[in-house]
Amino acid sequence: MTNAQARQRHQRQNTLLNPQSTSEMHRFEPFQRFVLDAQPLLSPPTLALATLIAFDAVVQAQDVESAYKALQSLHEYRSHPTIRWPLEKGGVAHTHKVNSGQTSTNTTADVYDERVVSCFTKVAVDQVATWITFSAAIDELEQALQRAQKYRDLPRSYAQLLRAADGYAGATLSGAGRAHALGQLRMVALDPMCAARETSKLIIPSAPVDSEAEDVIAKNEAHIARAVALAARAGGSAASPDPRESDLVEDLVRAFNAGNALNPHAGMSAVRRALAGVELRIAEHHAWARVLLLAGYQMLREGDLAMSSIGRYFTGGAARVFRALRSMPLAKLDSKTLCDALGTAENEAEPSNKASVRAVAQAVIGQLVEQDLIDPLRLPRGGAARYQGGVRAQVVWPHEVARADAWLSESISLSPADSILPMVRCAISVGADTGMRIGEVMRIRLKNIAIVNNSVQITVAPTRMDPSLKSKDSRRMCHLNSPRAFENLVTFMSQVHGLALPVAHATGEISSFDHDAFNRSLQGREELLFGDPHRRNELWHENAVRKWISVVLKAATGDSKTTFHDLRHSWVSLGNEADFSLGDQSAQNSYAKRANALGHAVNDLMYTTYTHIFGIGLRRAVDQRVMRAGLLRTASVAAWVGRSDAALRKSLSRKGFQVDAAQGQRRLMDEIETFSRSTELPLAHSVAPVRLVEATPPLASFKPASSRIDVLLNSLRNLVDDRIGPQHHIEIAARAGLSPHEWKSIRGAFRYLNRDVKGVRNPPAAESEPEAWLVDRHWTELIDNASAQKWTRIARYLESHASQKEVRRAGDYVVKYLGVTRYLEVHSADPDFVSLLAVLKASGTNLARFALNFVSAPGDMSLKVRHAAVKIRSEFGIDMPLRERKPRDGRPNMYLTMSSGPSPNLGREASQDGSAYSMKGLAALFLATQLIAALESEVRHAA
Numbered sequence: 001m002t003n004a005q006a007r008q009r010h011q012r013q014n015t016l017l018n019p020q021s022t023s024e025m026h027r028f029e030p031f032q033r034f035v036l037d038a039q040p041l042l043s044p045p046t047l048a049l050a051t052l053i054a055f056d057a058v059v060q061a062q063d064v065e066s067a068y069k070a071l072q073s074l075h076e077y078r079s080h081p082t083i084r085w086p087l088e089k090g091g092v093a094h095t096h097k098v099n100s101g102q103t104s105t106n107t108t109a110d111v112y113d114e115r116v117v118s119c120f121t122k123v124a125v126d127q128v129a130t131w132i133t134f135s136a137a138i139d140e141l142e143q144a145l146q147r148a149q150k151y152r153d154l155p156r157s158y159a160q161l162l163r164a165a166d167g168y169a170g171a172t173l174s175g176a177g178r179a180h181a182l183g184q185l186r187m188v189a190l191d192p193m194c195a196a197r198e199t200s201k202l203i204i205p206s207a208p209v210d211s212e213a214e215d216v217i218a219k220n221e222a223h224i225a226r227a228v229a230l231a232a233r234a235g236g237s238a239a240s241p242d243p244r245e246s247d248l249v250e251d252l253v254r255a256f257n258a259g260n261a262l263n264p265h266a267g268m269s270a271v272r273r274a275l276a277g278v279e280l281r282i283a284e285h286h287a288w289a290r291v292l293l294l295a296g297y298q299m300l301r302e303g304d305l306a307m308s309s310i311g312r313y314f315t316g317g318a319a320r321v322f323r324a325l326r327s328m329p330l331a332k333l334d335s336k337t338l339c340d341a342l343g344t345a346e347n348e349a350e351p352s353n354k355a356s357v358r359a360v361a362q363a364v365i366g367q368l369v370e371q372d373l374i375d376p377l378r379l380p381r382g383g384a385a386r387y388q389g390g391v392r393a394q395v396v397w398p399h400e401v402a403r404a405d406a407w408l409s410e411s412i413s414l415s416p417a418d419s420i421l422p423m424v425r426c427a428i429s430v431g432a433d434t435g436m437r438i439g440e441v442m443r444i445r446l447k448n449i450a451i452v453n454n455s456v457q458i459t460v461a462p463t464r465m466d467p468s469l470k471s472k473d474s475r476r477m478c479h480l481n482s483p484r485a486f487e488n489l490v491t492f493m494s495q496v497h498g499l500a501l502p503v504a505h506a507t508g509e510i511s512s513f514d515h516d517a518f519n520r521s522l523q524g525r526e527e528l529l530f531g532d533p534h535r536r537n538e539l540w541h542e543n544a545v546r547k548w549i550s551v552v553l554k555a556a557t558g559d560s561k562t563t564f565h566d567l568r569h570s571w572v573s574l575g576n577e578a579d580f581s582l583g584d585q586s587a588q589n590s591y592a593k594r595a596n597a598l599g600h601a602v603n604d605l606m607y608t609t610y611t612h613i614f615g616i617g618l619r620r621a622v623d624q625r626v627m628r629a630g631l632l633r634t635a636s637v638a639a640w641v642g643r644s645d646a647a648l649r650k651s652l653s654r655k656g657f658q659v660d661a662a663q664g665q666r667r668l669m670d671e672i673e674t675f676s677r678s679t680e681l682p683l684a685h686s687v688a689p690v691r692l693v694e695a696t697p698p699l700a701s702f703k704p705a706s707s708r709i710d711v712l713l714n715s716l717r718n719l720v721d722d723r724i725g726p727q728h729h730i731e732i733a734a735r736a737g738l739s740p741h742e743w744k745s746i747r748g749a750f751r752y753l754n755r756d757v758k759g760v761r762n763p764p765a766a767e768s769e770p771e772a773w774l775v776d777r778h779w780t781e782l783i784d785n786a787s788a789q790k791w792t793r794i795a796r797y798l799e800s801h802a803s804q805k806e807v808r809r810a811g812d813y814v815v816k817y818l819g820v821t822r823y824l825e826v827h828s829a830d831p832d833f834v835s836l837l838a839v840l841k842a843s844g845t846n847l848a849r850f851a852l853n854f855v856s857a858p859g860d861m862s863l864k865v866r867h868a869a870v871k872i873r874s875e876f877g878i879d880m881p882l883r884e885r886k887p888r889d890g891r892p893n894m895y896l897t898m899s900s901g902p903s904p905n906l907g908r909e910a911s912q913d914g915s916a917y918s919m920k921g922l923a924a925l926f927l928a929t930q931l932i933a934a935l936e937s938e939v940r941h942a943a
Contacts, residue, residue, distance in 0.1 A: 021164070021167035021170065022171070024155070024163040024164040025167030025170075025171055026153055026164075027155045027160065027161075028155075028165055028167070028168035029168075029629060029631065030151045030152065030154045030155075031054060031145075031161060031165075032055070032626065032629075033631060034145070034151050035047075035051055035055075035120070036120075036631060036632070036633070036637075037636050037639075038050065038144065039640050040639060041144060042141070042144055043140060044125070044127035044128040044129070045128050045130075045131050045132045045137050047124040048068070048071050048121055048125050048128060049064075049068050049137045051118060051120040051121040052071065052117070052121055053161065053165050054165075055117075055118035055121065055622055056115045056118055056121055056619075056622070057169055057173065057618050058115060059162060059165035059169045059181055059182070060182070060183045062183075063085075063087070063183075064162070065134045066085040066086065066087070066113075067083060067085055067113075068134050068137065069085065069134070070083035070084060070085040071117075071125050072131055073687045074122070074681060074687075075681055075683060075686070075687040076682070076684070077195050077198070077199055077683075078198060078616070080615070081117050081119075081121070081122045081676070081681055082114060082115065082116050082684075083115055084112045084114040084190075084192065085112065085113055086110035086111065086112060087110075087111045087112060087188075111186075111391065112188065112189040112190065112191050112192075112393065113186075113189050114189030115619075116616050116618065116619040117619075118619070118622070118623070119669075119676035120672065120676075122676040122679075122681075123640055123672070123676050126676075126679045141161075142158055145157070145161070166182065169181045170182055172621075172625050173618075174621070175591070176576075176580075176591075176607045177614065177617060177618050177621055179607075180607075180618075181618070185607055185608060187607050187608065187612065188393040188608070188609075188611075188612055189612055189613075189615070190393050190394070190395065190612045190613065191393060192688040192690065193559070193688065193690060194393070194395065195684040196683075196685030196688055196690045196692060197557060197558065197692075198397050198399075198684070199684045200683060200684075200685045200692050201399055202558075202692035202693060202694060203555075203556075203557060203559075203693060203694075203695045204557075204558040204559060204690060204691075205558065205691060205692070205693045206559070206560050207560070209551050209554050209555060209560070209698055211547075212272070213300060213301045215543070215547050216276075216279070216297055217301065217547075217550070218543050218545075218547035219543040220279070220290055220293060220297075221294065221371060222539070222542040222546055223284065224290055224291065224371055225371070225439060225442075225542070226284070227284050227287050227290075228330050228331045228371075230284070231329055241326055242283075242285060242286065245286045245289050245322075245326065246319075246322070248281060248286060249288075249289055249318055249319055249322045250319065251278045251281075252292055252293060252296065252314065252318060253311075253318050253319065254274065255271060255274035255277070256271060256296055256310050256311045256314040256315075257311035257314070258270040258271050258274040259271045259307045259308075260307075264306075264307065267307045268307060271300070271307060271311075272300075275293065275296070275297070278293070279293060280731065283740075284739070287330045288322055288326050291330075291364055291368070292314075292318055292364065294367045295360065295363035295364050295366070296310065296314060298363060299313075299363060301560070312356065313355075313356045313359045314356075314360065316349070316355075316356025316357065317349075317353060317356035317358070317361070318360055320345045320349055320353070321342065321357060321360045321364060323345070324341040325341060325342075325364070330373055333368065333373055333374050335374050335375065335378045335379045335380065336380045338368075338374065339379060339380055342361040342364075342365075345361070346358055346361065370563065371439075372437050372438070372439045372440075391608065391609050392561075392566075393612045394559070394561070394562065394569060394612075395566060395569050395570035395574075395612060395613070396432065396553060396556065396562065396566050396570050397557075398432075398570075400556040400557050401429075401432045401556070401567075401570075403695055404552045404555075404556040405425060405428070405429065405484065407556075407697045407698070407699055408421050408424060408425040408428075408552065408699070409425065411699045411702060415704045418704035418705060419496065419541065419704075419705055420541050420544045421548065421699075421702070422496065423496075423540065423545045424548045425492075426488050426489055426530075427442070427530070427545065427549060427564075428549060428553070428564075429485035429488040430444070430458070430485060431564055431567040431568070432482075432485065432570065433480045433481065433482040433485040433571070434458060434478040434597070435478065435572060436460065436478055436568070437565070438546075438549070438564040438565070440460050440474075441564075442542070443539075444458060444530070445525070445527065445528055445529065446493070446522045446527050446529060447523065447525050447526060448461060449489075449522050449529070450518075450519050450522065451510065451518050454509075454511040455479045455480070456480035456481070456486055456489070456510060457478075458478045458479070459476075459477055459478075460475060460477070460478060461475055476596055476597060476599055478597050479597065481510065483504075483509060486504050486510050486513075487504040487505060490502075490504040490513075490518075492529075493522075493529070496533075497525075497527065499521045499522070500521065501517065501518060501521060502514050502517065530542075541705050548702065549564055550563065550564070551698050552698060553566070553567075555695065556695060558692075558693075558695065568598070569612065572594065572606060572610035573611050573612045574613065576591065576594065576606075576607075576614070577614060577617060579594075580614055580616065580617020580621075581616050581617050581620055583617075583624065591606070598610065623669065626665075627662065627666060627669055628662075628665075630659075630665060632659075632668040633659065633668075634648045634649045634659060634668065637671055637672055640672055641671055641672055641675040648668075652664055652667060652668075655667070707795060707799045708799055708928075709786075709795050709925060709929065709932070711738075712746065712928045712931050713783045713786055713924055715733070715738070715746070716771070716779065716783060717775065717780065717783050717784075718732045719769070719771055719772040720772055720776045729744075742935065745934070745938060746935065749930070749931050749934040750771055750774070750927075750931060751771060751774070753931070754774050754778075756816065757819040757820060757923070758815065758816060758817060758818065758819025758821055759819040760774065760778050760819060761777065761778075779820065779924065781920065782820060782923055782924040785921035786921040786922075786928075787921075788900065788921050789900070790845075790849070790898060790899075790900045791921050791922065791925060793843045793845045794839075794840065794843045794845055794922070794925060795925050796843070797839065797843035797844070798839075798843075798925055798926070798928075798929040799929075799932075801839075801842075802929045802930075803933045803937070806835050806838055806842075807835075807839055807933075808930070809831070809832045810832065810835045810836040810838070810926070811927075811929055813832035813833055813835065814836065814923055814926040815926065815927070815930075816832075818919060818922060818923050819923055821890070822890070822918060822919070822920065823891060823892050823919070824896045824897075824922065825892045825894065825895050826868050826895055826896055828867050828868040828871045829867075834875065837872060837875035837876065838875060841875060845898075847876050847878055847880075848878070849898050849899045849900075850872075850876075850897070850898050851880060851881045851882075851883050851897050851899070851917070852869060852880045852881070852882050852883070853882075853883045853884075853885050853894065853895050853896070853897055854884060854893060854895075855885050855886070855887050855891060855892075855893045856884060856887075861893060861894075864893075865882065865894060869882065883897075896919065897917035897918070898917065
């Protein structure tokens with residue numbers, strides 16, 4: 001068995017050929033010969049219809065009329081003449097925006113088919129002056145077939161023609177292309193909007209990305225991912241129902257109705273304010289309430305429904321959907337059980353509420369699919385099909401991925417210390433080049449990355465600390481081959497994980513990289529690629545990373561519905577297209593390997609759900625069959641191109657080509673293709689018609705991630721903020737991205753640590769908010785000074801090494817001898833002083849800024865100064881300047897200062913820049929470091 005035969009059998013073993021069509025297939029080649037000779041016999045519209053059937057694999061009765069109408073919008077797409085037409089309704093609940101004041105109604109989104117038409121079809125279409133109706137074209141074609149008596153076995157009726165075409169396609173096409181042409185396996189083509197983006201390299205103008213909505217959605221997606229991970233580690237069983245969750249769902253319903261009777265802008269603001277209040281009260285274990293919140297926000301983000309419609313749907317359906325699903329654990333959802341429960345809820349609802357239940361159920365299932373919690377391909381057919389999300393034919397084109405990469409690289413160069421955008425760039429690169437799901441990309445572990453056979457192999461094999469697999473086929477090997485994606489991956493691992501890896505270049509090949517050094521560096525490394533360096537098995541800035549992935553991809557495409565999952569569709573579509581175009585020359589088992597790398601063992605699922613670019617492959621297969629059968633003759637081709645038969649025959653003879661030979665057939669095909677290209681076609685965006693604009697970078701509003709030290713200090717500072725105050729602990733925690741439990745632990749640790757801080761008085765016993773009292777009396781100025789430029793390197797080092805013994809001892813010294821006072825006393829005999837010096841040196845701070853100050857005093861003061869100077873020299877490796885000071889109240893006999901250097905903010909007062917030599921701010925940094933260490937210790941004990 002040849003490789004081609006093996007591939008064909010594996011791709012589609014269950015293609016069923018119609019016996020009646022098979023018995024008529026011998027009539028199809030005579031029809032093709034008839035069409036080649038019919039150029040002067042048929043009117044151009046009828047000739048175009050005939051070529052559509054003869055040479056474009058349009059063989060199904062339900063497709064021919066739509067394809068014939070689509071010929072009137074023939075356009076150039078990816079340098080080929082192409083048509084696309086709405087095939088059927090996809091069963092997707094899709095809403096369209098209506099005029100203000102009108103009620104929006106649900107319709108279904110069109111599913112498109114596509115053909116790259118033959119050069120014969122293009123020539124025929126170009127000759128059409130006026131199109132005739134489809135029925136008139138069929139009548140003319142049948143009359144011509146009945147008159148053409150010289151062609152033996154020619155079909156004499158339209159029905160007989162379609163049977164012959166169906167049988168011929170089944171016998172001559174192969175794999176998915178054959179099943180698609182026969183209507184047994186539907187690959188969904190891209191819609192005109194997506195095609196327009198590719199041909200123009202522009203984007204569809206849309207409303208600016210709603211950063212607030214994206215932020216909320218990303219944060220809640222991260223919450224759900226963490227909740228699922230925790231549930232998976234605990235065995236996946238459902239938690240006992242919390243009666244308060246029902247109240248939260250009722251509050252969500254009221255929130256979505258908060259904009260009723262208001263104008264659209266005011267209504268949207270009112271709804272968002274109400275939702276923000278409900279969101280603050282949704283805990284980690286309120287999983288289904290959070291899913292409903294996300295579903296509602298998705299409706300708001302898409303903007304297809306009026307606010308009153310969203311409120312009406314939630315009023316009639318949210319509570320019923322919640323009651324149907326509340327007992328199901330998110331970590332172990334069964335698609336059939338899920339749909340059955342939703343079907344029961346809809347059946348039991350009042351007639352007036354059935355549509356609301358269905359709308360909310362569809363939105364919930366859409367969220368579960370987007371979060372990779374259920375597999376849309378495993379949703380049951382039949383009655384439950386009404387809840388399926390259907391196939392979304394969408395890709396992110398390679399030039400759009402490159403556009404997003406360029407934007408991110410430029411922003412990264414402007415903020416080299418930022419950690420969010422490098423993760424966004426790396427995640428998009430990996431997703432685009434491997435087809436992995438976003439949850440799988442975010443959970444890659446370093447040990448699962450290796451270079452094998454000149455390709456980066458990424459093993460998708462979650463540990464017990466990660467969420468459960470989507471299906472048994474999800475455990476697999478994925479491969480990254482793009483030099484640019486490899487460069488982004490290596491750069492990220494070198495900078496964030498401190499790996500000593502060679503520099504990778506986008507212009508170089510992976511094969512030229514040091515494979516052994518790469519694999520040795522990653523072997524046995526259990527850390528997550530995007531893991532938090534301070535918290536084991538937790539993702540770093542997950543909310544922000546998810547948000548900016550979404551924002552950047554939407555801006556790169558101009559499509560407000562673009563998601564990370566579209567990169568998966570792109571990887572499959574572009575890969576399959578390349579193999580379709582190669583035909584029998586494609587690599588052995590290439591489709592099976594791609595299906596396995598996708599995580600779906602059944603090839604049909606890969607074709608029907610993920611493959612949207614296939615026209616060029618079908619075109620090549622049909623053209624090869626025409627030439628292999630020797631159908632092209634000089635007389636017929638000459639008539640098509642307007643040359644004489646003798647001249648064309650002579651040109652072949654001069655080159656030594658025989659008409660019946662492969663080279664002669666190829667030469668004749670080139671002749672008609674060259675002639676067909678002499679007439680220009682409109683591009684996809686001209687035919688749609690679609691208005692397109694240049695893409696605009698979305699990162700102007702991006703702010704680098706705040707360090708945990710900044711987050712904690714700002715949270716403490718908010719305790720004395722007049723706009724927030726100590727009574728709003730939930731709001732303070734939410735702003736900081738902290739859970740209520742974490743914020744409570746921080747407050748407790750803050751009170752405990754202040755017992756030993758120099759200069760701090762204990763709050764009165766009757767004080768109801770002791771933390772706010774401490775901040776107000778002692779820490780406000782120090783927290784404000786902690787953001788001074790001179791502390792940047794020290795803060796960054798403390799952030800990364802909060803739990804190290806050396807840092808803890810240095811913190812003890814600062815608390816004991818600096819505290820909330822102005823001077824950092826020097827006690828060189830204290831072992832913790834050496835730890836402080838070691839931390840200051842390791843942070844990379846400019847040591848020349850430090851000075852040792854002393855006050856002249858009788859006794860052994862000079863000996864102590866010399867002893868301190870020697871210790872400092874042994875640690876710093878330099879001689880620290882000595883400065884004699886006059887005695888002053890509160891000034892110790894010996895202390896350290898650090899100059900600010902040239903201030904980057906010349907307009908600010910010296911006191912706000914840490915003052916010229918003040919150590920104010922250092923105590924606040926070490927206080928925050930001790931709070932971080934306390935949190936990490938609590939997490940370790942809990943684990």
